[in-house]
Amino acid sequence: MTRPPLLALILLALAGCSSTPSIVAPPASSASAPPSATPTPTPTPTPTPSPAANLLALGQSLEQQSVKLTVSEVKAQPKGYHDQPLLGALAQACNNTGGPVSFSNRRWTAAAADGSTFTPASLSYGNDPTPSYPVQQAVDNGQCVKGWLLFEVPSGVTIDTIRYATTESGGAPIFATWKAR
Numbered sequence: 001m002t003r004p005p006l007l008a009l010i011l012l013a014l015a016g017c018s019s020t021p022s023i024v025a026p027p028a029s030s031a032s033a034p035p036s037a038t039p040t041p042t043p044t045p046t047p048t049p050s051p052a053a054n055l056l057a058l059g060q061s062l063e064q065q066s067v068k069l070t071v072s073e074v075k076a077q078p079k080g081y082h083d084q085p086l087l088g089a090l091a092q093a094c095n096n097t098g099g100p101v102s103f104s105n106r107r108w109t110a111a112a113a114d115g116s117t118f119t120p121a122s123l124s125y126g127n128d129p130t131p132s133y134p135v136q137q138a139v140d141n142g143q144c145v146k147g148w149l150l151f152e153v154p155s156g157v158t159i160d161t162i163r164y165a166t167t168e169s170g171g172a173p174i175f176a177t178w179k180a181r
Contacts (some may be wrong), residue, residue, distance in 0.1 A: 055161075055177050062176040065099065068094040068144075071162050071178040077150060078127050085120070086151040089162045089180070091133055094144035104136045107166040110151040110159045110180070118151045118159070149165050 056062060061070040070092045085096035087110055095101040109117045124132055133147035153159055164176045 010016055029063065035133055038180075057179055060178070062174075063096075064174045064176075065172065066095070066097040067174060068092075068096065069174070069176050074159075074162060074178075074180045077129065085155055087151045087153050087159050087180075088119045088129055089149045089151070089178075090129075090146070091149050091162070091164075092144055092146040093139075093164075095141055098141050100138050100140050102136060103134065104139050104166075105133045106135075107164055108133070108149050109165075110149075110153065110164045111161045111163055111177075112153075112157050113160045116157065117163075119154055120149045121152050124150070 028124060056071075059070070059072050061068050063069075071089050072092070073088075073090040075088055077088045079085060081120070089108070089110065091108060093103045095103075105120045109119055111117045120133070122135075128150060131150045133145040133149045134145055137145055139145055149162075159180045161180055162178045164174065166174055
């Protein structure tokens, strides 16, 4: 029987006690695998609707944020202040929000195809159609305001749309547009 030399046995024992760390791969386990990183999509902002987003025909209503809006008629009016031509729009706004809401004629505009806009005239005259739309009025739940909005429009300008824009009930903006003809 041959014996290994004593020196070889000592070297083998010392090699097993080496202080150099060995790199050992962890055992594969499907139960404890770390979750893979998936990119979180960046939210895209919700675009604010343009006034033309809700294009309505005369007589049609828009109900949004518990507010119902209608423009039922648009017609030329006798000349007003400074002999400017007037355009009248018969508008109605109803409150179904559950509480009081304030309506104003300043939320309405008349718009021409070239992008120019006109706000309602601030003065009224004896020959203006009645009732006139209120300048500012608080309206209880279930109630409406209705009246004529009068726009001073320069000669040669054709109004294409009547627009409404606001945040009546404290929520998202309300945009509505009616074809004027």
